[in-house]
Amino acid sequence: MHITSYVLDDAIDARKNRTRYFQAGLDYRIKNSIPGKINGNKWNFYWNINIYVDMNSKCNANCAFCINRVNFSRKDVPDDIYVNNFYQSIKEVRFLDPSIQIVGGEPTLLPDRLCALKDCISKFNLRKPILGTNGFGLCNDNLIQRIAPAFQHINISRHHYGDEMRNRVMGFKNPLNNDKLSLLVKNKDFGHKIRLNCCLLSGYIDDFGKVVNYLNWAIETGCRNVCFSTLSVLPEDYIYDPGLVNYSNLQMVDLNSLMNEVTSDSHFSFVKFHSGSHCMYEVWNYTGEQGDCMAVFSTSNNHYAQLLDQTEGMIEQMVFHTDGVLTGSWNRNCKII
Numbered sequence: 001m002h003i004t005s006y007v008l009d010d011a012i013d014a015r016k017n018r019t020r021y022f023q024a025g026l027d028y029r030i031k032n033s034i035p036g037k038i039n040g041n042k043w044n045f046y047w048n049i050n051i052y053v054d055m056n057s058k059c060n061a062n063c064a065f066c067i068n069r070v071n072f073s074r075k076d077v078p079d080d081i082y083v084n085n086f087y088q089s090i091k092e093v094r095f096l097d098p099s100i101q102i103v104g105g106e107p108t109l110l111p112d113r114l115c116a117l118k119d120c121i122s123k124f125n126l127r128k129p130i131l132g133t134n135g136f137g138l139c140n141d142n143l144i145q146r147i148a149p150a151f152q153h154i155n156i157s158r159h160h161y162g163d164e165m166r167n168r169v170m171g172f173k174n175p176l177n178n179d180k181l182s183l184l185v186k187n188k189d190f191g192h193k194i195r196l197n198c199c200l201l202s203g204y205i206d207d208f209g210k211v212v213n214y215l216n217w218a219i220e221t222g223c224r225n226v227c228f229s230t231l232s233v234l235p236e237d238y239i240y241d242p243g244l245v246n247y248s249n250l251q252m253v254d255l256n257s258l259m260n261e262v263t264s265d266s267h268f269s270f271v272k273f274h275s276g277s278h279c280m281y282e283v284w285n286y287t288g289e290q291g292d293c294m295a296v297f298s299t300s301n302n303h304y305a306q307l308l309d310q311t312e313g314m315i316e317q318m319v320f321h322t323d324g325v326l327t328g329s330w331n332r333n334c335k336i337i
């Protein structure tokens with residue numbers, strides 16, 4: 001079994017045996033960890049570790065599937081405490097050469113904090129910096145010009161190609177409408193960094209035809225990189241609000257049927273497949289009438305994130321939480337570093 005493969009047969013096998021592949025991804029991480037000591041405590045860190053930065057508990061959107069509906073407090077602290085703790089944490093874990101991804105809540109609601117983090121990322125030359133945003137603050141020319149040079153990718157959540165449908169599913173009127181998005185994507189300095197993230201959701205982008213419509217729209221807009229993600233399988237006895245677990249179960253799209261159609265459609269060509277510990281994705285190239293677009297299809301099962309939390313001494317990913325505390329888990333109260 002290969003957890004990364006450039007052979008389509010392996011991807012097809014993984015679709016039928018997701019549990020086995022997630023377990024293999026998890027085992028790989030445990031076997032490929034390296035010992036390290038922080039604040040006097042010994043841990044085993046995954047060699048290719050990432051830090052997620054939960055920058056802000058607040059978001060101006062209101063997605064029913066928001067993964068931030070958790071059973072621990074996501075309280076915020078003032079900018080000076082947050083940024084100072086962030087610098088200290090980065091100094092402590094710099095030896096691991098982590099990649100970094102800023103998420104939230106909505107990061108662009110706190111532009112001063114975001115710029116301070118951006119300065120830290122540049123100062124320490126952190127690997128593969130990515131910003132995840134709903135796009136709200138990117139309408140601010142001054143902000144995007146300041147932050148874009150520091151990031152390798154800017155991932156914009158865009159759960160439908162229609163402005164109205166997207167505003168409905170995200171529960172707010174996003175000022176970054178399709179016309180403004182198109183201007184951003186065509187910007188010669190940073191447009192190529194923009195990727196679109198689309199949640200596959202029953203009633204919205206939920207079948208092959210809509211995926212193709214989305215890709216054609218993205219190409220027309222000027223964006224050549226789209227990730228479609230299913231809702232996660234969420235354990236009931238972990239950190240998630242029961243309403244969220246229920247919503248995920250009810251609204252989840254059948255990715256296997258979709259992938260069967262992708263596989264048999266000549267507009268798509270297979271690039272690669274990869275299985276992590278709790279996230280698995282296939283990369284395809286789509287060729288439409290107006291051009292090409294990279295299409296990533298991703299699915300996740302957070303039972304395996306829970307299993308990692310339960311693996312003593314092992315840290316596969318780090319999360320810098322809204323209260324300025326670094327842990328080895330999305331659970332704020334687990335594996336405080």
Ligand code: SF4
Pocket residue numbers: 059060061062063065066067068104105106134157170
């Ligand atoms: S945009 Fe992201 S952080 Fe905001 S509500 Fe939606 S899923 Fe949650």
